[in-house]
Amino acid sequence: MGLQEEIDKMRQEIRADHYSMSIGEWISLYENAEIDIHPEYQRFFRWDKSQKTSLIESILLGIPIPPIFVSQREDGVWDVVDGLQRLSTIYEFIGKLKDEDKNPLDPLVLDKTKYLPNLEGKKWEDPYDIPNSLTQVQRLLIKRAKIDATILLKESDEIAKYELFQRLNNGGSIATPQEIRSCILVMFNREMFHWVKKLSQNEMFKECIALSERPIEEQYDIELLIRFLVFRTLEEREMKKIGNDLSGFLTDKMVEIAKNKEFNYTEEEAAFNKTFEILYEQMGSDSFRRYAPNKDKFLGGFLVSAYEVIALGIGYNYEQLSHSHINISEKVKQIWTNPEYTNSSGSGTTAQRRVPKLVPFGRQMFQP
Incomplete structure (x- = not known):
């Protein structure tokens, strides 16, 4: 298949539409x-109060706001792909924004x-504070100001949604x-x-990986858990x-796992x-630290290459290991x-x- 054929094929798999919508219409959609602006995302985006105020200022001054990208689901509901902070700021300002548990947040x-x-x-x-309203x-x-919508229609290839999400958000508000x-x-x-979030709170897991505060803030613990789920039984x-x-x-x-209805969560x-x-x-917090034979000590911090061998090796054999008396520390x-x-874990090894x-x-x- 040549380049033009590849282009034509992919263009056929992406169906999009474009609307010019008032902020009042965006508010009605949410009400x-x-x-679905996915309140779970809030922890990943880091707009502060000044950034939120700047958006409201821009709307009042008539400065054009970038379009919102959404994906249309089978039930017709729009998933926000890009524009979460713009929309959530508007919803928060008018006093409509809710958290993951559907509780209203302070305006x-x-x-x-x-x-x-x-x-x-x-x-x-605020009827009790008219001067500050x-x-x-x-x-x-504000309600009559326009923010355009680009809609990825449900006829599009499913992969297009997350490809679009990654391309729009890489280097943006999301850090990792x-x-x-x-x-x-x-x-x-x-x-x-x-x-996955529930599993990541396992105290034994947290003790073994022994990560500092920064990697946890950047969800490296979740990435390690995803690696475990992906690679534990993956064919070579x-x-x-x-x-x-x-x-x-x-x-x-x-x-693939998320879409697999046969995925065995219990197992x-x-x-x-x-x-x-x-x-x-x-092993405790020594589980994935470097072992120095000359000192008979585990030194330094977490090493992903050790995790790939040890956690995934034990995970693959966990049933047999549960009934054996193998000295894991010696292994x-x-x-x-x-x-x-x-030879496979040195610096520079991809x-x-x-x-x-x-x-x-x-x-x-x-x-x-």
């Missing part, structure tokens, strides 16, 4: 539950800005690939997202398809919990002097080379 109170310093302390409408004229000015991945998971399977021939983009590979496999939860119970009891120490590990070697190596090492 009638005809748009936004504005700060002063360079061009409109009198915005300080202003609210949408916008006037009817100002509220109508896993935060993007989490948003995509909410799109495809909200229940699975909450299941599939691992060889990683290519140069491990992040994209993880996202694609996660979406995977048991494997995850038992793996980290075994590690917690024998782990052996890994650090094994050339099969050291995920493309590392993962297809280390994961099968771990399965073999922890076989009872």
Whole structure:
């Protein structure tokens, strides 16, 4: 297939439409539950109060607002793909925004800005504080302002939605690939997202990975959990398809799992919990640190190459290990002097080379 044929094929798989909509219409969509802004995303986006105020200022001044990208679901509801912060700021300002549990959030109170310093302390409408409320004229000015909508129609290829999400949000308000991945998971399977979040709170898991505050804020613990779910039983021939983009590979496999109605949540939860119970009891926070044989000590911080061997190796064999008396600590120490590990985990080793070697190596090492 030549380039033009590839272009023609993909263009046929993406169906989009465009509307010019007033903010009043965007508000009505939210009030009638005809748009899903995914409140779970709020933790991944980091607009502060001044950024929110700047948006309201821009609307009042007539400065054009970038279009909102949405995807139309089978039930006709629009999923927000790009524009969450713009819409949630508007909904928060008018006092309509709700959290994940459908509880209303406090309305936004504005700060002063360079061009409109009198915005300080202003609210949408408060009958008990008229001086600090916008006037009817100002509220109508906002409700009649336009924000265009680009709609990815339900006839489009499903993959187009998350491809669009990644391309629009890379380098934007979201900081890490896993935060993007989490948003995509909410799109495809909200229940699975909450299941993953619940698993990540396992105290034995948190103790074993022993991450500092920053990686946890950036959801690296969730990424490690996704790696466990993706690679634990993945066939070796599939691992060889990683290519140069491990992040994209993880996202694609996660979406496959999210869409798989046969995925055994009970089995995977048991494997995850038992793996980290075994590690917690024998290794604790040393589980994925470098072992120095000359000092007989575990040193430094978390190493992902150790995780790929140890967590996934135990996870693959967890049922047999549950009934055996293998000394896991001694097995782990052996890994650090094994050339099969050291030759595949050094600095400069790419995920493309590392993962297809280390994961099968771990399965073999922890076989009872």
